[in-house]
Amino acid sequence: MTKFRPCIDLHNGRVKQIVGGSLSADERELLTNFESEQPAGYYARMYRQDALTGGHVIKLGPGNDAAAREALGAYPGGLQVGGGIQADNAADWLTAGASHIIVTSWLFDAEGHFLPERLNRLVDEVGKERLVLDLSCRGQENGWVVAMNRWQTPTDLNVDVATIVELASSCDEFLVHAADVEGKCEGVDAHLVEFLGKYSPIPVTYAGGANCYEDLERVNCLSRGKVDLTIGSALDLFGGTQIRYSDCVAWNRGV
Template sequence: MTRFRPCIDLHRGAVKQIVGSSLKDDGSAPQTNFESDQPAAFFADLYRKDGLTGGHVIQLGPGNGEAAAQALAAYPGGLQIGGGITPENATQWLQLGASHVIVTSWLFDKDGYFSLDRLNRLVAEVGAGQLVIDLSCRAKNGGWVVAMDRWQKETDLWLNPETLRQLSQVCAEFLIHAADVEGKCEGIDPDLVAFLGEHSPVPCTYAGGARSLDDLEQVQTLSRGRVDLTIGSALDIFGGTQVAYRDCLAWNRGG
């Protein structure tokens, strides 16, 4: 069954919902849909009280370490952590309470070429059972290419059945943001969801574009219940008007 999975996106220490395609390294402010006056730990504690599992904390750039650590402390073992994960800090994040570490950019060199050696180093440090590989991607040439550095830079890795098959052998889950629609509340990428449902050998969470509770039903149908869904900007706890958090809880509890 497709589940709703919660998220906490951090930008400069604050909980925000951002249009993914607007994140840049040139100092310009990203397009922000919502910024909370509540700390990250508030949302982590909310998820803990409601028994939500498999959610993720994503650090979008620097300045988020303290907020992320506080969120993990509020829900030990209940949240995954991503953003700047390397073999040097991965174990520390697990010790701080993360259930899994999420990795993207570390798997590539500065020019965007995938490095099996880098992946093996991380697996040796934390083990496949606590590793989530983030294959967030952009649509290109009728397929999807993995993007790194907060979805700004395309890599040489394509999201295809062989990529999913090979990487599934060294990780517990995949997390995949559809960067082209992330934060826009204009609908999910149905082709990507169906592709993941057909080809992912391990649990997989899709994020990007969700705008209504019906999207949970759509993901359930398209993936045959094999892909979970994260809802961000459309959610009322993040300032949205299209999806009620309590309705997502009800969905996970079977209505």
């Protein structure tokens, strides 16, 4: 069965919900749906109290390390962490309390070419059982392509059956943000959810576009219960009006 997985998105040290496609280096076109008055630890403690597992802390750019460490310290072993993770600092984040480290951009060179030797180095450093590969992607004519650098730079790695099957042997889970719909609350990418549920041999968390409580059941049906769902901007916890956090907690307790 599909589970609701919580998130803590950090930008400039604050908990925010951002339209994913608007993230760029200069941030002049950044679109923010929500900025919390509460620190990251507040949300981590809530997730711990409600026994929510497998959530993620994502550092969107610099200036977020202290907030991320606060969240991990408030819920040790209960949250994954991503954003700027590489082989040299991966173990430090596990020591800080992360259950897993999440990696995308470091696995590519500046031009977006996939570097399998870096993936092998990460596996050697932390073990595949502590590694989540972020295959957050943008749509293209015949499917999807992994996007790096805050989802702005397309890479040469397609999200297709061959990629999913090959990379599954080197990690514990996949995290997939549908960058084209992330933060827009316009509905999930049904085709992507169905694809991930059909072909991924390991657990997957999908994020992007959820705008109603019924999306949990929709993802459950589309993926045959094999894909979990993260909900952000639509959640009342983050200023949304479409989905109640308490309903998502109740959903998980019924799984």
